[in-house]
Amino acid sequence: MTTIVTRVGPAGLPLDRGLALLREHTPHICWFARSMFLCAGCDVLPGLRFQPENADDLPTAGAPPVVLGFRAGPAMHQWAQRNNATLAMPAAELTRHAGDKTQLPALAATASVAVPRAVIARQVDERAADALWRELGAPAAVAQLAENDLTGTGTRLITGVAELVACLREWAGRDVKLAEYVDGTPLTVSGVVLSHTVAVSGISYQLVGHPRLTPVWGAHCGNQLLPESALPQSVAAASYEACRRIGEVLRESGFRGMFGLDMLATGSGVVVLEINPRVQSVTSLRNAADLAAGMLPAPALQALAFTTTQPFALAPIHLPSPAYGQLVMYAHTNGRVTTLPATGTYELDQGCTRIGPAAPLGSLPAHHALVWPMATAGTDVQGTDPLYVLQIPIPVADPSGALTPEAVRWLAALEYFTRIERSDR
Incomplete structure (x- = not known):
């Protein structure tokens, strides 16, 4: 690589x-x-x-x-x-192709960026498991459906042929990528494809499969913005350059708008795991950070990408990224949502109190947070469905993925507002 x-x-x-x-x-x-x-x-x-x-x-x-x-x-x-x-x-076909996990190796090769070794199987059959496992030749692998999304239910850790057989039996007839498992620090970098260039935004740590937040191994659980100085210079440079290169490949295909890359920092470089050809969950944090740096936020850049072909110069973002963080809480159980935190600004006291509508994240004082519900009271959810997003203007996790004491206090307090009537379905 x-x-x-x-x-x-x-x-x-x-x-x-x-x-x-x-x-x-x-x-x-x-x-x-x-x-x-x-x-x-x-x-x-x-x-x-x-x-x-x-x-x-x-x-x-x-x-x-x-x-x-x-x-x-x-x-x-x-x-x-x-x-x-x-x-x-962007056009549906462009979005589908860019987000297709089985297309990543070819797209990455065009962009000259590193990805884990992988084999692609079309219309899989469990009988192909042994041959696929031997062809990949890795001690552990990650299986992904072509159309996997944020819930992570289309991503599986595979440690042997028996697990691969069970996975392919469940996914029979669908397209699958089987990639070598790579150890590293999960990162996300965001960009916007414009008519004439690619705007590259900041980097965040990504929380994936955190057991306090989700029952799913590959589910997105949150982000922690970080200054460039928090990473080795070679890793930061590699992250930005990978985003620019893939963005240019997307631009040449006709794609316009927001996108993001899920990556792993491995030593002095990065490997790209996924292309997300859409607005990302972390965009909400990046909006606040970009505005704090005196820059136009990404949704507005996407609007310009579709309304003008006039070239305009981009300027370096010199201010360090604020330490904003967010966590995504999943249902963990099947059932009907009876109560859920309402959208708004909350204060952490003995428990937590909603004090008003959602305010700008960067304006929140200590021990205040934003909550954004992802489900609705009275609706049925599965354990793999997100319930709400918590955002605070200070770190939610460290690079190891451990939640900060403040984040843990917030999650415990918000449990008071969250009730699901369990079902057996």
Whole structure:
């Protein structure tokens, strides 16, 4: 595997210049989603409003809006048509191809970035397990469905042929990547593909499969933003360069908008594990960090990517990243949600108290947090479903993945607001 050592750093569009471009090209931005979680902190954007995906259309005035969100599903497409809006989302086929786990080795080879050794199996059959295991020739492996998503249920740790047989039996007829298991520190780096370049954002530690938060080995459990100085210089440089290179390959394919890479830091370099061709959970933290650095947040860059081909210069982000962190709490059990923390700002006291609506993360004082529910009271969930996201303006975890004492206190306090009636399904 080739180690990338080219020196490159995070860069963005200065806020004043970005706001001027938005006023010129994108006067009205509509965030179409279940909540404002992934676009949190972007109130500074002119004409930004939230359109709940399950609510009646809010009235639009003036120029037709630009609409974007987590996924461009049928509801978003229909809303865009009804409101004559510009759909600022990459084409479904481009997104599917970039996010297909079985396509990663070929895409990474084009970008000249390192990935774990892997074998690809189409329409798998459990009878192929022994041959696949011998072909990979690794002591441990990670099996992934082509379409695996954030819940991590399509990712399995495999330590022998018997486990692979059971996995392929469950996934019979589907496309699977079997990759060598690589040990390292999980990282995420984010970017935005523009018409003329790639904006590379900061790096975060990623929590994966934490047993306090999820029952799933490969599930995303949270992020901890970190300054570049927290990593060896070669690892930071390799992370940024991998993001830029893969972003350029995506740009040449016609892809535009936000994306992210899941990686492992291994010694002096990185290996790329996944491409996430969409807004990431960590974008919510990055919005606050980019605004603190005087830069336009990523959702606004995506809006510009679809409304102007005018080249604009990016500037280095010199300020160290704030130590913002977030945790994703999963249900752990099947059942019906009866109570759940409401969206808002909370204060940690004897327990925790909701003191108002969600405020900018960077403005929160000590012992305050934001909570974003991912489920709804009265609905059924499985143990692998996320319940809520907790965000605090201080670290939630250290590089080993251990939760900080403050994070543990918050999780314990929020249990008071969370109830699930268990079922046997």
